[in-house]
Amino acid sequence: MDFIWILFAFVCGLAAKSGSLPPSIGYLAAGFILNFIGYQADDTLSKLSDLGITLMLFTIGLKLNVKSLLKPEVWLGCSLHTTLWIVIAITSIKLFAFIGFNYFASLDFQTALLIAFALSFSSTVCVVKLLEENGEMRTRHGRLAVGILVIQDIFAVVFLVAATGKIPSIWAFALLLLFFVKPLINKIINYVGHGELIPLTGFFLALGSYELFELVNIKGDLGALLIGMFLANHIKATELNKALMSFKDLFLIGFFLSIGFTAKPTLEMLGLAMMFMLLVPIKFALFFALFSLLKLRCRTSFLSALALSNFSEFGLIVASLSVTAGWLSNEWLVILALTVAISFIITNVIYSHAHTTFGKYRHLLSRFERSEKLSEDSFSQPCQRPIVIIGMGRVGMGAYNAINAHESQHAWGLDADKDKINWLTREGTQAYYGDAEDIHFWESIDLSKIKLVLLALPSVQDSLSITQQLKAANYQGQIAAVARYDDERKTLEDFGINKVFNFYNEAGVGFAEESLAMLKNKELAS
Structure with a gap:
């Protein structure tokens, strides 16, 4: 069955590339097709997906400057967007219920709040893949988008602690000792040279940090991200990132396939997912408006907002927890899976024309730019x-x-x-x-x-x-x-x-x- 996954992923990825689309869209389609014809996902696919996400977060950390998270356009922009989005999304859900859509009519305020919160997140996997494929991870708008994603990940950790009751153990304070171990880690990275030990070192650090944080009841993915940030200033950080790039891309195929295996959709569920797509332009407009208010240049605001205009895989985690707790029906897990998948496709297609679109409408967009600009944008x-x-x-x-x-x-x-x-x-x-x-x-x-x-x-x-x-x-x-x-x-x-x-x-x-x-x-x- 593993070969069947590879076969469908390859064929669909190749078809997407032939249509001038990112291969990840093909992988999403492959997952839904395999599910539709009767194949079932097993633990192997889940492990590949988790490994890909862990490596991705570790490599993000390697390229991230901690100081960038303290900038108002990052932490304040993310906080304001999350708050305003939740208000708008709850209002929209209640409006859908008022119109008479059955799935929305049964939702109480608490459940609507959960769905709104889940949809407030942008997909780390989608955005990072998008920026990497376009060579924009280190650009102004790329750094801004990644900073927003990191703040959202912190919000996610806080939510999971509250929702699951899994609080960090007292031993979490021992993680501060890593600052004293850093010189030793630096020496090890220098000593391994430039051969096959480099990617193995990357795996050791990424997976080791994941397990270390899990031991003290902190989300392992956050551990991989933080340890990556911990080593970002090392002279071989770029080399580590490049050594892990192909492995990360390969394992992330498992993530895209796994979305399609969530459940079999119906036409009604697909229609509801398309209704949620009506909120994507609102998400873009919110990000663009907030970035502009925070004195960013219109091009930076436009490209960052466009990259972030999608829904996150974190929504599936929230939905799964809610289904387990009895707050949502199983059908909502399928609806949100479709919503996430379709938003990936829309973002990838639209962003491929982002620079051309900005060039065409830049005079209109520049009207929203404040006369006072940040020093970094001058x-x-x-x-x-x-x-x-x-x-x-x-x-x-x-x-x-x-x-x-x-x-x-x-x-x-x-x-x-x-x-x-x-x-x-x-x-x-x-x-x-x-x-x-x-x-x-x-x-x-x-x-x-x-x-x-x-x-x-x-x-x-x-x-x-x-x-x-x-x-x-x-x-x-x-x-x-x-x-x-x-x-x-x-x-x-x-x-x-x-x-x-x-x-x-x-x-x-x-x-x-x-x-x-x-x-x-x-x-x-x-």
Whole structure:
């Protein structure tokens, strides 16, 4: 039966990709199809799902700055949204009951409150997958969305403690001793090197933290997230994250399949789930309005709100607890499962056009932007150098150093990772913080003085999006990019990028040139 899951997941994932949709939508469909034709989920699928979620939360922690959670736009934005959403959702449920829908008519206030609270959450799995697939985890709006999700996870832990009566044991205070163990953990991570022990170390830390927190009656997933945050400043945090990425994606297939196995839906249940979809635009509008009130730029507000406009798998946990307690009928578990699944599909489809949509309606959306902006959202005018390098990773830094080694050429770097820019600035690199996919950024600088833009980015989609924004801003200079594969190279060239370098070929050329130069210098010296 395990092979049947893999077969259906592969076929449906491939079909989704062929339709320009994320494979996760195909996995959702595979779960419902398998359930419909009579297959049953077992503990293996549940364990895969749990493992995927644990690894995902651990990797989120590795990329998360704790200070970002203390920003008003994160904790206050999340708190206000949850409160307002519950009021609106309860009102909507009572309205549905008044209209005469049977399932809603039997709900009392307490049950309606539970459903409203469950639907207030956005899906951590859906949002993180969405941001990772678009290469936006470290952007301003990506960090904001992840911060909101973390605060929601804290709310979830508080709810589960209250609902289950499972309070942390007195030994939970012993977790503070982890601060004294951190130097030892850092040494272990450094010692394991860069081979097969790296992913195993990641598994050990993620699952070990899960079990450790469960021992003291604290939600294990929260433990994985917190330990990830605990190690976020380690020099090998990025390497750990990359080593776990494929494992996490593979195990999360189990999560998407498991939603379809929740129960068999009827047409009436599907209709009720579609009714809940009417609340998705309200969820978006609430997030957008609150982010705008908290002085965020309209693009950040728009993209963050759009990513968060879905319902969470946590709703299924609330529904399951409520069914066990006798507060909800079994049918509600199916309705909420359908609601969550459909919201995933809607978010993925709409977000794939997010940047294009914002570009089309940005003048309208900018009306909601406050004149007073946060300091983090205020762009610094870059120094007037003719070459811009977008993406200050290893490739970008290599290009920066090579170009600035020539006296006649000067380059500056641009990256959407604030922490990276702060570090590079301290090291003396001329690098600036900004999102190159934001047309407002390009309109705020003098493009006539820029002769060449280098796109040192791993994502082809990001390179295409930035090129589109440059053209929209009437950039007249040259654009160069890197690609890993020949099909990616052709895609970039067909889009109008002037020069595309194959990453692996150029590494070989550079290696050969440097080696020959070394040999020539030795011959001249002799």
